[in-house]
Amino acid sequence: MTSAYSRDYSRSSNYRRVASSIAILGVLLTIFVTWDSWFILSRPNRLVPTNYIYGANLAEDSDSVVSQEGGHVAKPDHDDESEVEMELEVDASTGETEPVRNQTESSEGSDSSDCDLYDGQWYYDPEGPLYTNNTCPILSQNQNCQGNGRPDKEYENWRWKPSQCELPRFNATKFLELMSGKTITFVGDSVARNQMESLLCILWQVEVPRNRGNRRMQRWFFKSNSVTIIRFWSAWLVHHTTEPFSYVPDGITKIHLDVPDETFMELTPKSDVVVFSNGHWFPKRSVYLLNNEIVGTQLWNSPENLAMNITSTEAYEISTETSLTALATHSNYSGLTIVTSYSPDHYENGAWNTGGSCTGKDRPLFPGQVVEHEYTNIMHDKQTAGFHQAVKKRTNESKLKLMDITEAFKYRHDGHPGPYRSLDPNKITKRDPNGRPPPQDCLHWCMPGPVDTWNELMLELIRREFEGNQNSAF
Numbered sequence: 001m002t003s004a005y006s007r008d009y010s011r012s013s014n015y016r017r018v019a020s021s022i023a024i025l026g027v028l029l030t031i032f033v034t035w036d037s038w039f040i041l042s043r044p045n046r047l048v049p050t051n052y053i054y055g056a057n058l059a060e061d062s063d064s065v066v067s068q069e070g071g072h073v074a075k076p077d078h079d080d081e082s083e084v085e086m087e088l089e090v091d092a093s094t095g096e097t098e099p100v101r102n103q104t105e106s107s108e109g110s111d112s113s114d115c116d117l118y119d120g121q122w123y124y125d126p127e128g129p130l131y132t133n134n135t136c137p138i139l140s141q142n143q144n145c146q147g148n149g150r151p152d153k154e155y156e157n158w159r160w161k162p163s164q165c166e167l168p169r170f171n172a173t174k175f176l177e178l179m180s181g182k183t184i185t186f187v188g189d190s191v192a193r194n195q196m197e198s199l200l201c202i203l204w205q206v207e208v209p210r211n212r213g214n215r216r217m218q219r220w221f222f223k224s225n226s227v228t229i230i231r232f233w234s235a236w237l238v239h240h241t242t243e244p245f246s247y248v249p250d251g252i253t254k255i256h257l258d259v260p261d262e263t264f265m266e267l268t269p270k271s272d273v274v275v276f277s278n279g280h281w282f283p284k285r286s287v288y289l290l291n292n293e294i295v296g297t298q299l300w301n302s303p304e305n306l307a308m309n310i311t312s313t314e315a316y317e318i319s320t321e322t323s324l325t326a327l328a329t330h331s332n333y334s335g336l337t338i339v340t341s342y343s344p345d346h347y348e349n350g351a352w353n354t355g356g357s358c359t360g361k362d363r364p365l366f367p368g369q370v371v372e373h374e375y376t377n378i379m380h381d382k383q384t385a386g387f388h389q390a391v392k393k394r395t396n397e398s399k400l401k402l403m404d405i406t407e408a409f410k411y412r413h414d415g416h417p418g419p420y421r422s423l424d425p426n427k428i429t430k431r432d433p434n435g436r437p438p439p440q441d442c443l444h445w446c447m448p449g450p451v452d453t454w455n456e457l458m459l460e461l462i463r464r465e466f467e468g469n470q471n472s473a474f
Ligand SMILES: *[C@@H]1O[C@H](CO)[C@@H](O)[C@H](O)[C@H]1NC(C)=O
Pocket: 100, 102, 103, 104
């Protein structure tokens, strides 16, 4: 810890570039920079009240984070604020857990090959990002923060340092070699797309892929090593329909929590790596079913369902277990499944449509500054629980890993587009005279930006898995 600290201090002072041959200034600078650039991320206990009713609290902000793929905007269920467009891309990966045959979980090792990647701190890296908005032609305009006029840039430079080991800078050549002849598939909502585009941008710097996509999915092929990257949309990971069911009319989404999404069951078993990322659509209006019976509703009430007890967060747990178990017991799947944990948003002092804002955040939070969001913590815990249940049910040779980014990314309130979510030259980027913030996206991540770290973590998981296998095979 001490050595890492001093090493990174020098990087930070580099960055600060406060020319100081004066000793006293240097000392002051040391104190300042040290304090400024380091965060010790402890893992606070999560307080999850047992009798908390989420639905009511979420009625307002749930839709804010919900959007549809392809730029369509999910309309809020209430009338105001329809101008706020959000696309959601959320990754949920929590904790690195290695399933083992006897269903115990691997402990966190202390050597560098299996150190806890999610316990660490952010530090300023003067080397800068892996690509820029000008060198990646496919990044979504909504996450092209620099291209959309965001004035500050420092958020592109903060990198993640696990306490017990190094997280190497993404090596695109290494990734393509490890994935040689293989397919990696991203499944989830707009946060999954955020991560997939980040990966494409990083790889684009060494090789321009061929676009082999179709209407069902995005698909990119890297010829050098025959690597395929696929992404398709599955916001709940389970079967859903809008057709009338029982007393629930047409148009309301019915989510069958115990039936895996048929599209991903068809497409993912052939993959070598599957990356899941979702969660942000659960606050949307919907009706939950188990065994073809209505067991809960979200933002939709009728006299029949008042006593039902499956909330949006429980629905997340059940659907996570369902979808992961379906892969972990599939007779033809032997891949590596990586679950990106729930991605925290940063609407401060309100929700997306009630004055919540991340405007003007230009650096990560300091230790102790994180304001815990109950919903984020509960979603993380529910997802983690669903993950562990799937681990226990696993029957095939596949591997399940939780990429637990939630805690670390609570510190990155600076990493979102904020008001810089479009090219629109007339967009409002400042608070109005009454102090109300402009419409903004505090959920998705700028590219380049913190989301690139997810792929560095993912590469490390893949490396441990594939290199480990190779070593043990010889
Ligand atoms: C489970 O596996 C671990 C690690 O391989 C081993 O130490 C432990 O004894 C096993 N437990 C049972 C009940 O087999």
